[in-house]
Structure formats: C-alpha cells, structure tokens
Amino acid sequence: MEVDKGKGEAEETRKVAEADRDTVTLKSSDGKLFEVSKEAAARLSTVLAGMIAGGSIDDNGTDLKQIGSEALENVVDYCNKHANSIPSAALISSSISFNTAPFKEPEEWERKFVDRLSHDALFDLVEAANFLGMERLLDVTCHKISEMMKGKSPDQIREVFNIKNDYTKEELEEIRQELAWAFYDD
Amino acid sequence: MMNIGAPSAPVVSPAPSWRNFLNFGNPFRIFVSLALKFTSAFISGPSKTGEITQGNKGRANCYESASSSMATASPTSAEATAAVNNEGLNLPTDALVDILLRLSPIYRRLVRLVCRHWRDVIDERTPQIQPPKVLAFFSSSKSASAYVVDDLAGGKCRKVWGVSADPDTKTSVDVTMVGTCNGLLCLCDNKKPGGTVAVFNPVTREKLRIPKLPVSYRGGYSYGTRDTYTFG
Numbered sequence: 036m037e038v039d040k041g042k043g044e045a046e047e048t049r050k051v052a053e054a055d056r057d058t059v060t061l062k063s064s065d066g067k068l069f070e071v072s073k074e075a076a077a078r079l080s081t082v083l084a085g086m087i088a089g090g091s092i093d094d095n096g097t098d099l100k101q102i103g104s105e106a107l108e109n110v111v112d113y114c115n116k117h118a119n120s121i122p123s124a125a126l127i128s129s130s131i132s133f134n135t136a137p138f139k140e141p142e143e144w145e146r147k148f149v150d151r152l153s154h155d156a157l158f159d160l161v162e163a164a165n166f167l168g169m170e171r172l173l174d175v176t177c178h179k180i181s182e183m184m185k186g187k188s189p190d191q192i193r194e195v196f197n198i199k200n201d202y203t204k205e206e207l208e209e210i211r212q213e214l215a216w217a218f219y220d221d
Numbered sequence: 222m223m224n225i226g227a228p229s230a231p232v233v234s235p236a237p238s239w240r241n242f243l244n245f246g247n248p249f250r251i252f253v254s255l256a257l258k259f260t261s262a263f264i265s266g267p268s269k270t271g272e273i274t275q276g277n278k279g280r281a282n283c284y285e286s287a288s289s290s291m292a293t294a295s296p297t298s299a300e301a302t303a304a305v306n307n308e309g310l311n312l313p314t315d316a317l318v319d320i321l322l323r324l325s326p327i328y329r330r331l332v333r334l335v336c337r338h339w340r341d342v343i344d345e346r347t348p349q350i351q352p353p354k355v356l357a358f359f360s361s362s363k364s365a366s367a368y369v370v371d372d373l374a375g376g377k378c379r380k381v382w383g384v385s386a387d388p389d390t391k392t393s394v395d396v397t398m399v400g401t402c403n404g405l406l407c408l409c410d411n412k413k414p415g416g417t418v419a420v421f422n423p424v425t426r427e428k429l430r431i432p433k434l435p436v437s438y439r440g441g442y443s444y445g446t447r448d449t450y451t452f453g
Contacts, residue, residue: 161312201336
C-alpha cells in the first residue's frame, strides 16, 4: 500500500516539476554551471527544496558561493545517481525507518560513490552536503570518514586528516593518563 | 570517636589527597572498593573542567576557540593553529559530531587525543560513559559508613550510607560490605549468626533484605569464621 502511495506521490511531484522546468541550474563558487533534476534536488536537499519552493532559483544559475566546482559536481552526480538507482518508494520507506535507525547503512552504489573520492574531495563534499542540508549524502560521507578512522591511532588520524596536534606535551600526558584508567592499562 | 592513629590509616593511601579523606573515622577495618570499570574516571578534575568551559565560549568556529586558548599558552603554538585553519581538516562541527557518534564510546575517548577541537566536541556533543567513582567503606564496632568520592583530586566526598551504635545502650555494630554493583551496596550485618544480607540503594534510600540463604551454620562453633558472600 505504502509503496504504491509513495510512487504516486513522487509522480505527482514530478508532474509539478515538469509543469515548470524539470531541471535547476546551480553555479559553483568558481562560476561553473551544473544542471540537476529539480525533483531530485528538492527531494535530497532541504535547502534546494526551500529555494525551489520559494522561487529563489535563478534560471541562469543559482549561485552557491560556498561550494567549489569539484564538490558541486559530486553533489549533482550524487543527485542524478540517486534519482536513477533508487526507486522513490524505497527512499520513502527508508525515511520512515529513519527514526528507529539513526544511521542507515549506505547502499552499495553509495559506497562506491564515496570510495572513489580523494580525501579532499570527500571533505569538501561533506561541507557541501552540510550546507545544502542533504541528510542522506551527509550520512553516506560521514559513514565513509568514520570507516576511515577505525583502528587508527590518534597519530595516524592526525596524519590522514591533516590535523595539527595543538596540545601541549603536558596536556597530552594528562589525557593519556586518563586513558590508562579507561583501558585498564598501566 | 576513638583515634586509633597511624597503624590503621595507611591501609590504602594511593595519593596524598586520600590521606585526609581516610583519616576521618577510626577504621578498625577499612574496605576500600575501587569501582573502576573501564573509563576515565575522575579524570575530569578541576583543571580540565576549566578548559572545557573555555572552549564553550566560541563554539561557532571551534578552531578559533582552540587558537585563543593556544595563544595564551605560547606564541609558537598559535602559529600552529593558524596552519590548522588553512590546510587542516575543516569539517562543519555538526558533521564531525555525526562522524564521532558512529565510533564506539571507548574509541571516542581515545580520539580525544587528536586535537583540542575534537576533545571539546567529544566532551560537549557526544554522550559520555558516566565516570565511575571511588567508594570507601568504613566499619568499626561503633559505626559503619560508606562514602563516595566525587572528586578524587579535590578530596570531595559524601556519605551515602551509615549506621552508628546507640551510645546509651551497649550495642555494637558489625556490618561489612559484601560488594557494590551499579551504585547499589550489598551489606551484611554479622550480628546474627550467618549474617543478615541486604541490598541498599543510596539514592532512593531503599533497602531490600535478601531472604535467608540456605547456608550451613553449626551453632556456636563457628565463632571466628565468617560466611563469605559476594555481590556483583
């Protein structure tokens, strides 16, 4: 029942989108233009949904000054892949179960999508997803980063993520001592 | 209260601040139960709490809050933080929280070592395991009491349970602590043969008597021996 209802709703949204224009043009911080399906953009990004609903979409390219072209390309790529690979019914049922399972495992294609990204591209994509309110993409990228961290020592994490150690020696020692308690370590 | 003096006090004296703590009461027997499970315990002493509050001020950009506290520490480290801003990982804090929440609580404690920003985010935005506290149990023929040490470094503690003998009558107290688990105390009153065992909840002040256990007891011949119970 719900599946059919979901399809129906999605089709309705699509019809509404087609009534106007079915893509939106987004402009990156460095001026590159990207086309993305209006339906997918509205479905996957709360910010773009708000802009589309509020009519603040510019046909000549909506300025997204916070997002570089590489990240925006990935965002658009993700939206398109999402529109193609996941039937809208599956998405709706996943959003229903969202409350019970706060972190949903990424789909196989989503895994592949983030696996091919360089570290920098991945982090830029997290920022873009965060900025655009793309919950699902944020979920997938954060999942990937947490996977990258697993089993790594704090030193290795700093190295991989290019984080400067801003602790003093004394502070580091203090925290280590706390951890000695935590891990029953001498 | 009698003062027994030196011999009994040093039974447990892991840190200087403990001595004061252990000196009240006159422990004929001191049972100190260290409720240490895996966690950082008392770690969050007064000094560190201060730093956390400092980090609290500027949460919009946590690198900024880190650098402001660094600046007071030393000029060279201020440069180091500037470098973080330029080339380092600069995730939105919400996304960092999202990532950190996916890690196990123990591993999350470990990655507090990465940098100040991560430590602050972990301390403020992710749930923590309640740090275990030290429980000290004193008992003598006149009184028995249990104390919880809230702040080991500062020596702050509070009494969570206690009985004392009525000074008018010549009753004596003979209570031992069997064990402690999840904040409950299991106490044994040895006055009756075989002992009366009860579980006590210091928070609700509820007491639950454990039904008499089918232990063997051989009349008056068991003097000097004690039934052994464990609780955990």
